[in-house]
Amino acid sequence: MKIGLYGAGGFGREVFPLIGGHDRHLLADAKYAQPDTLTIDQFLDAGGTHFNVAVGDSKHRQAMAQRCIDAGLIPFTITSPRTYIAPGTFIAEGAILMPFVAISTPARIGRFFHANFSVVVGHDNNIGDFVTVSPAAQLMGNVTIEDNVFIGTGAIILPGVRIGAGAVVGAGAVVLKDVQAGQTVVGVPAKSIK
Numbered sequence: 001m002k003i004g005l006y007g008a009g010g011f012g013r014e015v016f017p018l019i020g021g022h023d024r025h026l027l028a029d030a031k032y033a034q035p036d037t038l039t040i041d042q043f044l045d046a047g048g049t050h051f052n053v054a055v056g057d058s059k060h061r062q063a064m065a066q067r068c069i070d071a072g073l074i075p076f077t078i079t080s081p082r083t084y085i086a087p088g089t090f091i092a093e094g095a096i097l098m099p100f101v102a103i104s105t106p107a108r109i110g111r112f113f114h115a116n117f118s119v120v121v122g123h124d125n126n127i128g129d130f131v132t133v134s135p136a137a138q139l140m141g142n143v144t145i146e147d148n149v150f151i152g153t154g155a156i157i158l159p160g161v162r163i164g165a166g167a168v169v170g171a172g173a174v175v176l177k178d179v180q181a182g183q184t185v186v187g188v189p190a191k192s193i194k
């Protein structure tokens, strides 16, 4: 197995060491090439088989993941020995689960989920595809997060709240009520700014 991590920025370099024990490479498009990166074509020529995408912006991540899948690469989930995943939790392909993430049971989590350092996912959460949760954010029980949502650092989502597709929750927000699709909310209690 030869694993490529697509995205060689700050987050990519945080995630890269977690792919221990495998033949691993950082991947970047030619315009972002660095001395230690390969393009997808170079990675394929070198016998690359698996990939993940270390880019926080969910729409970019979705497009990049599709590029890799179209090239024949297979999604690879990245986690750490210090990540807690409760038994009975379902996590779809392509997740990145950083150290000190705790996922309670039973959660259902979609494709290419990012949970950064110290994220808490409470019981009975239902999380869509390409969702990004930033460091130390906390999702309480029975929360629903639809596709392509971005949750900022340290945000708290109260029990039973639904966050609509493509919404953005600002850093430090406390979300008491449902958030409509595409909205950006900030503050305590969280209110829409767009």
Ligand SMILES: CC(C)(COP(=O)(O)OP(=O)(O)OC[C@H]1O[C@@H](n2cnc3c(N)ncnc32)[C@H](O)[C@@H]1OP(=O)(O)O)[C@@H](O)C(=O)NCCC(=O)NCCS
Pocket (backbone or CB within 6 Å): 116, 134, 135, 151, 152, 153, 168, 169, 170, 171, 172, 173, 184, 185, 186, 187, 193
């Ligand atoms: C919510 C967020 C996406 C808004 O960004 P934006 O659309 O560029 O918005 P702006 O910076 O123009 O701010 C718009 C208004 O919201 C306020 N605001 C922005 N973010 C806020 C936040 N997190 N909490 C409270 N108020 C906030 C600004 O003060 C501004 O208020 P004003 O119009 O009264 O001056 C961004 O501020 C944020 O919180 N991002 C999360 C970053 C993060 O956690 N990254 C994780 C990296 S690992």
